[in-house]
Amino acid sequence: MTRSWAGPRPTPMQRHLLDACLDPDEHRAAAAWLAWRSRCDFDEEDPASHELASLAVARLGTALAGEATSARSLGWHRRAWYLSELAAGAAERIASSCEQRGLHAIALGDLAASLHGITFAGRRLPIRSIEVLVPGVDRSTRSILLEVAGSDAVGEAIRARRLSCVILDASQDRFAAPLNSAPRGGSGLALPSLGSMLARLAARNWCWSPPDRLRWMIEAAAILDAPPATPRLAEELRDSLHASESGAAAAPALRALRSILPSGTSPDRLDRLDLAIDAAAGALGGPRARLRAWVRRHPPDSLLARAHRTLGRWRRWRGSAG
Numbered sequence: 353m354t355r356s357w358a359g360p361r362p363t364p365m366q367r368h369l370l371d372a373c374l375d376p377d378e379h380r381a382a383a384a385w386l387a388w389r390s391r392c393d394f395d396e397e398d399p400a401s402h403e404l405a406s407l408a409v410a411r412l413g414t415a416l417a418g419e420a421t422s423a424r425s426l427g428w429h430r431r432a433w434y435l436s437e438l439a440a441g442a443a444e445r446i447a448s449s450c451e452q453r454g455l456h457a458i459a460l461g462d463l464a465a466s467l468h469g470i471t472f473a474g475r476r477l478p479i480r481s482i483e484v485l486v487p488g489v490d491r492s493t494r495s496i497l498l499e500v501a502g503s504d505a506v507g508e509a510i511r512a513r514r515l516s517c518v519i520l521d522a523s524q525d526r527f528a529a530p531l532n533s534a535p536r537g538g539s540g541l542a543l544p545s546l547g548s549m550l551a552r553l554a555a556r557n558w559c560w561s562p563p564d565r566l567r568w569m570i571e572a573a574a575i576l577d578a579p580p581a582t583p584r585l586a587e588e589l590r591d592s593l594h595a596s597e598s599g600a601a602a603a604p605a606l607r608a609l610r611s612i613l614p615s616g617t618s619p620d621r622l623d624r625l626d627l628a629i630d631a632a633a634g635a636l637g638g639p640r641a642r643l644r645a646w647v648r649r650h651p652p653d654s655l656l657a658r659a660h661r662t663l664g665r666w667r668r669w670r671g672s673a674g
Contacts, residue, residue, distance in 0.1 A: 357398040359562040361608060365392065366401055366566060372408035373472070373570055375614040382412055394421045400565035402428055407570060411473035429478075435515050436478035439463065440539075442501040442517065446484050447540035449500045453493065458485040459541040460525060461564075464549055467539055470574045477571060482506075482517040484541065485525050494519045526596035527552035547588020550575050550628060555598035558605035558645070569609050576624045585624060590631035599635030600645035606632055 357363065362370060371384035385408050392401070406429035409422050416422040443463055450457040459467050460483035466476050482501060489497070501517050502510055509515040527548050544552075550572055557568040564571075576585075593599040606629045613622070636642065 355396050355398045355401075357400050357565075358560050359400075359565075360558045360560065360605070362566055362569075362612065366404060367612065369401060369404035369408055370566065370569060370612050371614050373404060373411060374573055374612075374617070376616045376618065377614075378412070380614070380616075381408075382416070385409070385412060385416065389419065389421050392421065394424055400562075400567075403432075403565055403567055404570075406432060407472060407567070410475070432478040432480070435480070435509055436466070438504075438506045438509060439479040439482050439515060439517075440466070441504075442482055442506045443479075443484065443541065444539055445500050445503070446482070446497050446519070449497055450486060451540055455486050455489065455493070457541050459483070459539070459543055460485055460520070460527075460552070463541070464543050465571055465575075467541060467543055468546065468549070468578070470571060470578060472570055472574055477567070477574070480567075481515065483520065483525075484518070485520045485522065487522040489519060489521050494521075525552075526598065527555070527592050545588040545592075546575050546578060547585045547590075548592035550585070551589045551592035551596070551598065551602055551632075554602035554605035554609075554632070555593070555596065556601075558601045558608070569612065572606075572609055573613070573621065576621045576628070577618075583627070586627040586631040589628050590635050593632055593635035597637040597640070598645075599632045599637055600642045603629065603632040603636060604645075 357366075365388060368384045368388035372381045372388065375381040375384060388405070388408075394402075394405075397405070402425070405421070405425040409416055409425040410429050414426070439462075443459065447457055458464075462477065462479040462481055463483060466479050470477060484497075486494075486497070497519050498517060506515065506517070510517055527544070553564065553568045553572050553575075556562075557564050562568065589602075593602055606625065610622075610625055610629060613625070
């Protein structure tokens with residue numbers, strides 16, 4: 353039976369995998385991988401751990417692939433890259449179709465990270481979902497774009513839920529950079545700023561069911577190592593969080609990322625992350641934003657249990673008062 357993981361915090365076993373991915377010392381990274389491998393049952397691990405394991409083995413190399421767990425992790429990684437190539441082709445078709453209709457399109461999420469050239473272990477991270485923002489898109493055009501995207505093996509992957517494809521309008525994504533300030537990518541898709549990408553990763557993944565599992569920490573760490581200059585990254589992040597009122601969710605996520613970075617992490621990465629944390633803390637928003645962030649951190653069954661406990665205490669109080 354596959355284990356479930358609700359997040360947002362990594363489990364102790366997942367901490368081993370994060371160390372294997374992020375520790376700058378390859379000997380310590382390899383020791384962390386072996387510690388995880390010696391204690392895990394691959395068939396029962398959750399998908400978030402499978403994904404981290406595939407990235408860890410891809411980083412450490414095929415020398416570890418002699419064991420069945422390592423070989424299976426490499427297989428997971430190869431499948432992810434097959435789907436990524438399908439996704440890249442579908443995104444190009446969407447961009448071309450938008451251009452023909454005079455529509456602008458902005459890449460989001462995994463797609464934006466790939467087009468920005470965000471890398472892990474010397475290679476771009478695989479695209480797991482096709483997310484494109486098309487301001488002013490109507491329902492019929494959205495259907496056409498989705499049909500264009502799924503015209504080949506992508507459609508089969510989407511139906512099998514191995515890949516997702518979403519076309520959003522301006523009201524459905526609060527973290528995308530304004531179109532007039534988004535640089536154009538070689539694919540024909542505009543790109544959000546790196547600061548807004550970091551804000552989006554942190555805010556939407558600090559919840560009980562993170563859409564990006566734990567890979568968002570790997571991607572966020574890679575963004576911290578990329579241009580632009582440190583103050584500009586923090587400024588872009590702050591502006592995005594102010595616009596989306598998501599600082600209350602992003603701040604604890606960035607602090608969690610800070611806590612899992614291994615010793616030996618480069619001072620530049622830590623300095624950028626500290627500035628990002630300060631920027632997020634300054635954009636926490638009002639009571640509604642804080643309440644929304646609290647709800648995102650607590651799964652529905654936890655909220656229901658709290659409601660039952662509160663109702664029970666109230667009934668006992670009424671009974672004793674009567």
